[in-house]
Structure formats: C-alpha cells, structure tokens
Amino acid sequence: MMSKACVVLVAAGFFVATCVAPVQAEPWIVEKGQPRAEIVIAEHPVRTVRLAAADLQEYVQKMSGARLPIVTQPSGNAIKLYVGRSPDTDRLGITAEGLKYGAYRLVSGDDWMVFLGDDTEFVPREPWPRSNASIASGELQKAWEAVAGGPWGVPNTTMWKDRHKIPATVGLPDAAPQPGKNEYFEVWAYDERGSYNAVCGFLHKLGVRWLLPGELGEIVPRMDSIPLPKIDETVQPDFEIRQFSFHGPWEWAQWAMRLGARSPYGLQTAHGMSRLGRPEIFAAHPDWFAMYGGKRRFDPESKNNHFCYSNEELFRETVRYVRAQFDVYDFEGVSVMPPDAYISICQCPLCEGKADPDRGPRGVLSNHVWDFVNRVAKEVAKTHPGKLIYCCAYGTYSLPPTNIDKLEPNVQVLIVGGRRPKSGVAQQAEIRAFRESWLPKTDRPIMIFENYPLTNRGWYLPCFMARTIGQSINETKGISRGEEIWISPHQEFDGAAAFDAFQVYFTARMYWGGKEQDIEALLDEYCRLLYGPAGDAMKAFFDYCEL
Ligand SMILES: [Zn+2]
Structure with a gap:
C-alpha cells in the first residue's frame, strides 16, 4: 500500500525515489501550506551553506507557499532541516567524511533531516587578479614575477571571473540584523558545494528542475504539503571534474551550480x-x-x-x-x-x-x-x-x-574531442576508438576536453544529440576523471539559450546517476517539462537530429 506521502507526490506527477513508510503522526516539512520546519545552519556558516539554505527556503516557498525560517538554534517543536555542518550535525554523528568532489548525504530521523557534504571554502593564493584592471595594467604580471623569479606569463588571469558577489541578505538567519542594501559576500566557483548539492538533490527528488538559466527554465511542482522523508542516502558524482567554462552573470553560474557542476581551482x-x-x-x-x-x-x-x-x-x-x-x-x-x-x-x-x-x-x-x-x-x-x-x-x-x-x-x-557529441551516433565508434587508444599509455584516468558546438561559435549548428551525449558520458564513467567543456570562445552565453542550454543541462545531469544513467527517461522528461503540449513533437525532433 502506498503511504500518504507517496500519494501526494505521485499526484503531483513526479517520481520520487524515496517513499515514506506509513507512520502514526506524519512529520511534515510543510502541512497544507503551513511551515512545520525550520532551516538550521551554523552560527557562522560557510558561504555555500548560505546559498544552500537560501535555495531550500526559496523553493519550498515556491512549491507550497510556506516560508521556512532560517535559524542557528533549533527553536523547539519544528522539524529541523540541518543544512551544512553545525554542532547539531556533529552531535548526530553525521559528517562529511569521505564525501569528495561534491558528493553528499541526505539523512533523516523522527523530526530532523541533514543535508551535508564537503563545503571547503576556496582561499586564493597571492598574487591573484581582483579584476581585469590588474591584468590590463601589468600589475599582476609584475607581482607574479617578483615571487616566481622569472619572466614567464602569470597563469591565473581568468580567476576573477569565477568570483561572484552575492547580496548579504541571501541565506541570512531570520534573527540576524538586516544588512545594508549594498552589502555582499562572495563565493568562488572553486568553493566545494557538497551541502548545496544535497539541497538541490532533495529539491530534484521533489520534482524541481532547472532546465534553463533563470526563472523561465524552472519547473516547480505545486505541493501544499511536503512530508519529511525517511531517508539515508549518500550520493556520489560520476566524475570529480564537471566544469563548464562560460563566464556570465550570476544567474548562469548559479544554474550550473544547481546542476551539480564542479570547477576545481586552477x-x-x-x-x-x-x-x-x-x-x-x-x-x-x-x-x-x-x-x-x-x-x-x-x-x-x-x-x-x-x-x-x-x-x-x-x-x-x-x-x-x-x-x-x-x-x-x-x-x-x-x-x-x-x-x-x-x-x-x-x-x-x-x-x-x-x-x-x-x-x-x-x-x-x-x-x-x-x-x-x-x-x-x-x-x-x-x-x-x-x-x-x-x-x-x-x-x-x-x-x-x-x-x-x-x-x-x-x-x-586530456583528450580533446574525446566525446565530440556534435558528430552524432554514427561517428561515435571512431571517437570511442580514439579515446580508448590512450588507455594503455597511462595508469591515470584520462580527462576530456570538449568544445561544445553552440550557435555563438558561428560555424557550428546547435546540436540536439541527447543519446550521443548520454551514451558517450556513460561510456567514460570509470575511465575518466571528468571534463572541461568550453561553451563559446568569447564566453558569451546570452542570446541563444533556448538552443544552447540543452547541451549543458543534459551533460550536467549525465555527470550523475551512475553508469546506467537512463538517457531516454532524461530526454522524455526534458521534452515533457520544457515543451509541455509540444513535448512529443520535440521528442520527434530530437530523434530526427540523431538519425
Ligand atoms: Zn627545433
């Protein structure tokens, strides 16, 4: 027999991996539009935990209308959603040990749930560019030469693009003094985001999707009630490096983060x-x-x-x-x-x-x-x-x-064009043979570098190669450390999102889910959710593109 929680979720039209066993008094995160939980973070949380708490608060509210408070001390009767490491998670004995490269844990008890991973903050080493100005003026090069001892080119000139200013109100505990309008904190693309991935993973289970950057691409199911699941899961990414190299506004960077991307430092x-x-x-x-x-x-x-x-x-x-x-x-x-x-x-x-x-x-x-x-x-x-x-x-x-x-x-x-999804299914045998010809030469896992064919590249056409992307990624699981994908040589990603975002979305989702990640199910869902009544026609279009 299905539990009440499952009925609620299936009625919303979304598959949920973890169903809640029937219990006496259902614990609720949200019950009939009323908040029954609070988001608990450490007194001095690391910066990506603030992003995680903010996303959990935002999407629960978008789904249910209920705004969960963010607190640093549990207040009593409310269900406690512990985001990131805190004295409470330490007391529960739930740690980020062994969770590398954005892996995360979701664990619940009678009246609590933990969202946890490695959240190590990136600390830049001097000298580094605060902006393009220090590069253009030659200051950075001079500072580097002084410590490096040679006239070689400074290697970290793109770093400043990977630092993002976040309004100081984001993820702020309710009781904290309100910051001024122009106060910010900064996050780096190189910050580890295990707990953030945990929150996004949970929201994904509830049916939230980020198909395109910005609100246009958001799929948020309406749920009056959200049960506290019975859960004990450790989720591992399939690759340690999941880097999309585009530099744009925060909205784009955040989109990649929500999709579970990971850019290691340097x-x-x-x-x-x-x-x-x-x-x-x-x-x-x-x-x-x-x-x-x-x-x-x-x-x-x-x-x-x-x-x-x-x-x-x-x-x-x-x-x-x-x-x-x-x-x-x-x-x-x-x-x-x-x-x-x-x-x-x-x-x-x-x-x-x-x-x-x-x-x-x-x-x-x-x-x-x-x-x-x-x-x-x-x-x-x-x-x-x-x-x-x-x-x-x-x-x-x-x-x-x-x-x-x-x-x-x-x-x-690093193999350039080691998957090359613009070539289509027919060319994949040759690309596979090329990729695998390297394996006997090294005991290290390979890495892959791709230029994705996007409209901004001019001479390429947009490519809707779901199966080629999916199969080639599944095939490299276990032999590759991961990938860097360049989106466009000029780092411009606006203006063609409806075409370009598909490849990023589909690739990012394929970086998780194990060797058997279900390509057809992912594509079916994408067409259904993004195109609604035109979903079947769009699926036929995708089929046609890969003929
Ligand atoms: Zn020579």
Whole structure:
C-alpha cells in the first residue's frame, strides 16, 4: 500500500525515489501550506551553506507557499532541516567524511533531516587578479614575477571571473540584523558545494528542475504539503571534474551550480606553453622558438608562438616555470601543452627527422610533443611529487605516442574531442576508438576536453544529440576523471539559450546517476517539462537530429 506521502507526490506527477513508510503522526516539512520546519545552519556558516539554505527556503516557498525560517538554534517543536555542518550535525554523528568532489548525504530521523557534504571554502593564493584592471595594467604580471623569479606569463588571469558577489541578505538567519542594501559576500566557483548539492538533490527528488538559466527554465511542482522523508542516502558524482567554462552573470553560474557542476581551482587544460611566448623571452632566447623558412618566428600579437622542443634550455626553463607555478599557486597540475595545434614542426637542424609523417596529420608530432611532456613530468616529479603535468591530445599530437610505452605517472592526458557529441551516433565508434587508444599509455584516468558546438561559435549548428551525449558520458564513467567543456570562445552565453542550454543541462545531469544513467527517461522528461503540449513533437525532433 502506498503511504500518504507517496500519494501526494505521485499526484503531483513526479517520481520520487524515496517513499515514506506509513507512520502514526506524519512529520511534515510543510502541512497544507503551513511551515512545520525550520532551516538550521551554523552560527557562522560557510558561504555555500548560505546559498544552500537560501535555495531550500526559496523553493519550498515556491512549491507550497510556506516560508521556512532560517535559524542557528533549533527553536523547539519544528522539524529541523540541518543544512551544512553545525554542532547539531556533529552531535548526530553525521559528517562529511569521505564525501569528495561534491558528493553528499541526505539523512533523516523522527523530526530532523541533514543535508551535508564537503563545503571547503576556496582561499586564493597571492598574487591573484581582483579584476581585469590588474591584468590590463601589468600589475599582476609584475607581482607574479617578483615571487616566481622569472619572466614567464602569470597563469591565473581568468580567476576573477569565477568570483561572484552575492547580496548579504541571501541565506541570512531570520534573527540576524538586516544588512545594508549594498552589502555582499562572495563565493568562488572553486568553493566545494557538497551541502548545496544535497539541497538541490532533495529539491530534484521533489520534482524541481532547472532546465534553463533563470526563472523561465524552472519547473516547480505545486505541493501544499511536503512530508519529511525517511531517508539515508549518500550520493556520489560520476566524475570529480564537471566544469563548464562560460563566464556570465550570476544567474548562469548559479544554474550550473544547481546542476551539480564542479570547477576545481586552477584547472589548466589547454596551451600552457603559450605563456612562455613573451617578447622578453624571445629577445633573450630566440633559439627557444620554432624556426620556419630559416628564421626564428615570433609575433608579439599572437598567443600561438611555437617553440623548438629539441632545445635543452627550453626544456630546463619549462621545468623552472612549472615548478614556480606549483610553488606560488599550489595548482593540482600545470599544462605544458604547446600553443595551439603545432601544425608544423620547427625546421631547425635539431628538430630534423623528429616528425612522423607516416602517422598522418593527427599523429605526425605525437612522439615529439609527448616525449617533451614526459621528460618535463619526470624532472618535475623529483621536486614536486604528486603534482601533475597536463597535456591535451590535440592537433598533430592527438594520437598516443609510439615511442613511450607508459607515460610517467604524473602525466595527465586530456583528450580533446574525446566525446565530440556534435558528430552524432554514427561517428561515435571512431571517437570511442580514439579515446580508448590512450588507455594503455597511462595508469591515470584520462580527462576530456570538449568544445561544445553552440550557435555563438558561428560555424557550428546547435546540436540536439541527447543519446550521443548520454551514451558517450556513460561510456567514460570509470575511465575518466571528468571534463572541461568550453561553451563559446568569447564566453558569451546570452542570446541563444533556448538552443544552447540543452547541451549543458543534459551533460550536467549525465555527470550523475551512475553508469546506467537512463538517457531516454532524461530526454522524455526534458521534452515533457520544457515543451509541455509540444513535448512529443520535440521528442520527434530530437530523434530526427540523431538519425
Ligand atoms: Zn627545433
């Protein structure tokens, strides 16, 4: 027999994984539009817990009309919704231990429920850009050179875009003094958000969806009563890195957060070597740069100045630069990927004979480039064990090298186009074979880098490839640490949301749910909820796109 709680939820038209067993007196979060619970946070909560409490309050109110108070001390009879770590969760013995990368726990008792995960706050290391001004003025570069000890390019110039100003009223306990209109606190995209994911996970169970950024894309079921579920769940993401690189207004960043995205601090995916392509360095060491037509080439306006990877001094300088980045910024890894695709090898005598034209355009420089990467990694490991050297499989060095049986254990391989969902189902066998050809070369899980084809890219068309996205993500679970996806080269995400948001939404949902995440069910739901009466026609459109 179904419990009362299940009846309520099924009547609302939404599947709920956890049904409440019949009990004597039903505990309610909201009962017939009346608040029966309060949101309890720590006296001094971390900043993402304030976001979590605010979302729980906002969506319960949108669903039921009932506004749950936010408190720091339980007041007595109300059901207690503990969000984030507090003395109360400690007393209950419920901790965030073992919850990594945004994993979370939802646990309830007779009159309480805990929403908990790792909420470690990101602490930036100096020097870092507060805004674009310190980059444009050269101040940041100067400050970095002073501590790094070399003329290399400062590596953290995009950080300021990942810091968001939140009005000080958000997630504020009811009894706290009202802040002024212009008071803010800040969150970083790099803050861990386990408890926030817990709240979003619970709201998702209740049927809330964020299909597009902003209110237009919100699906909020109407529920007069919301029962306190009987629940004890630990939810793990399928990838540790779930990064969508678009920079826009808070509304967009918040959307990605609600979808469970995760951007680790300082992730350097692409073209790390380009920051050595500076005028001062060229002036002092022209022979570190690639020779074309008998001349060392350098264009101060270009980010794609190529190097001579046979030059031993360049190798030693690269090692110094990498070490300095670890020392100053404590990144997990540093990219030594060549600038751009390195279409033509340096034509100096040292590089002669080092290309492998018989391997074709995607492998002609694989042995040459990956040998350099591998040597840097081996050298850096002597002083910085545990730190990673990143390089992308891209352009002329896409294919795995044949001169290295196994890469150094600290080499992190990122595969550009490792899923490439714009190509459709028919091309996936080839992409799978490419992706998996790398697996024997490394004992580390791979990472994937994608440029999603969006209308803003001009030459691409919007793609509605639900199954291609879904299947390729399910296939990489267990062999990949995760993904960075670039949404548009100009970081503009407005103006085409109805087209573009689908890929972000669907991809983000596929990052959770395990290896068997149900692609068809996810697509059915998306069409039904977003398009309403046109849902069947839109599903047919999706089917057509993947023919
Ligand atoms: Zn050369």
